[in-house]
Structures are given as structure tokens and as C-alpha cells.
Amino acid sequence: MSAPTIRIHPLAVRITHWVNAFALLLMVLSGWRIYNASPLFGFSFPKDWTLGGWLAGALQWHFAAMWLLFLNGIAYLAYGVVSGHFRRKLLPLSPRAALRDALDALRLRLRHDDLSVYNAAQRAAYLAAIALGVLLVLSGLVLWKPVQLQTLGALMGDYEGARYVHFFSMAGIVLFVAVHVLMVALVPRSLPTMITGRFRRTS
Ligand code: HEM
Numbered sequence: 001m002s003a004p005t006i007r008i009h010p011l012a013v014r015i016t017h018w019v020n021a022f023a024l025l026l027m028v029l030s031g032w033r034i035y036n037a038s039p040l041f042g043f044s045f046p047k048d049w050t051l052g053g054w055l056a057g058a059l060q061w062h063f064a065a066m067w068l069l070f071l072n073g074i075a076y077l078a079y080g081v082v083s084g085h086f087r088r089k090l091l092p093l094s095p096r097a098a099l100r101d102a103l104d105a106l107r108l109r110l111r112h113d114d115l116s117v118y119n120a121a122q123r124a125a126y127l128a129a130i131a132l133g134v135l136l137v138l139s140g141l142v143l144w145k146p147v148q149l150q151t152l153g154a155l156m157g158d159y160e161g162a163r164y165v166h167f168f169s170m171a172g173i174v175l176f177v178a179v180h181v182l183m184v185a186l187v188p189r190s191l192p193t194m195i196t197g198r199f200r201r202t203s
Helices: 011-037 055-082 085-089 095-106 120-144 150-155 158-186 190-196
Strands: 005-007 198-200
Touching: 011 055, 011 158, 011 190, 055 085, 055 120, 095 120, 120 150, 120 158, 150 158, 190 198
Parallel strands: none
Antiparallel strands: 005 198
16 A cells, blocks of 8 residues: 655645745846846846836836735745744754755755655745845835835835845845755655645655
8 A cells, every 4th residue: 555645735835835936936027127227236137038028017017916925925924923834844943954954955965855844954045035035025115115114214225225135135035946946856756745735755
């Protein structure tokens, strides 16, 4: 008889995970088009990698996807805190263990046999991605309503500072996603678990 499957990713986490991935894709691609209209640094993003066609079109995509990202993010955070999901799956986190697991992952030595438990490098990366997502939304809100959100803006160095915070939190999330997708490619068994929620223990 084959081993029974166990549920490792709750439905709320799976839905919010994929909605988040979709909303972030729209936000990043339209954001790059908005950036190109007034670059902060000495480079622009290739036009083919952007969404919206022109500044006004990109702003419309950005504002539409913003609500999806924001409401979905609130749902994920509320579920994570209230259900105890964050406490169970992302905590406790030891910086020493996170560093050890990250180094093992770089040497392709990190084992991820029990998919029901995140290793310390995963916990650190997921918590960092969540924190960057919050920073991304807060700095975006400051750029959208700089007068109404002056106090929050002052914490980021006002409008200009918020542009840098927004850019670097975007860059951090893009880097996280690149590493995250690479890790999933290295452990492909983990992908179906984020769709069905279930996994079959082999030992
Ligand atoms: C095509 C893109 C993506 C793929 C294929 C993917 C795949 C996965 C998989 C398979 C897991 C479960 C890992 C495991 O069980 O070991 C996971 C978890 C997670 N992913 Fe992604 N992901 C993608 C995009 C994203 C994006 C854009 C973000 C956010 C910036 C993200 C954030 C997370 C987080 C926070 C978790 C942990 C969820 C929890 O348990 O609360 N992912 N992802």
C-alpha cells in the first residue's frame, strides 16, 4: 500500500501565494515602465520587459494590481498570524542555522527531504520576503499620497527617500524570487505541494 499523503500547505496559503506571485509580476513589470519615465539611476529597463506601453498605461496597471497585492497581502498576513501558521512554519529562526543552511544550499548540499518543515534558510528568506513586501507597499503608499502620509514619508526621507526605499525593496524581492524559483527547480517535488497542498512521505 502506498504511503498516505499529508497536508502541508493550507488552502489559504496556496491561494494567497499564487495571487501574490501574479500581482507582483504585474506590479514589477508596470513599475519598471514607470521608472523608465524618470530613472533614479543611470539605466532604464528594456521596454520589452515592461507592461503598460507608456507612462499612463503603466500607472493604470500599477494602481489596479496594487489593490490585488494589498488586499491579498492583508489576507495572508492575517491568516498567518491568527491561525498560528507563521509561528509553526517560519519560527523559531536562528541566524546561525540560517547561515549554515544558506551555505549548504550554495554548495548544493542542503537536503529538503521532509517538505512539511522549512529549513532555516527558507524561514529567513520567507520572513525577509514578507518584510520587503510590507516595505514595498508602505513606500508605494507614500509615493501615491505624499501629503496625506507625510509622517510615514518622513521616516523614509520624504518623497525622494521613499523612491529609493521603493526601488531597493523591489530589487530585494526580485532577487528573492530569482533564488526562490532556482531552489524550487533544484527540489522540483516542492512545486506540486504548493498547488495541491499535499505530499507523500517516502520514509
Ligand atoms: C513562479 C514563481 C514561484 C514559484 C514557482 C514558487 C514556488 C513556491 C513553492 C514550491 C513553495 C513551497 C516551498 C516548500 O514547500 O519547500 C513556496 C513557498 C513560498 N513562496 Fe513561492 N513561488 C513563486 C513565487 C513567489 C513570490 C513572487 C513570492 C513573494 C515575493 C513567494 C513567496 C513565498 C513564500 C513567502 C513562501 C512560504 C509560504 C508560507 O508557507 O507561508 N513565492 N513557493
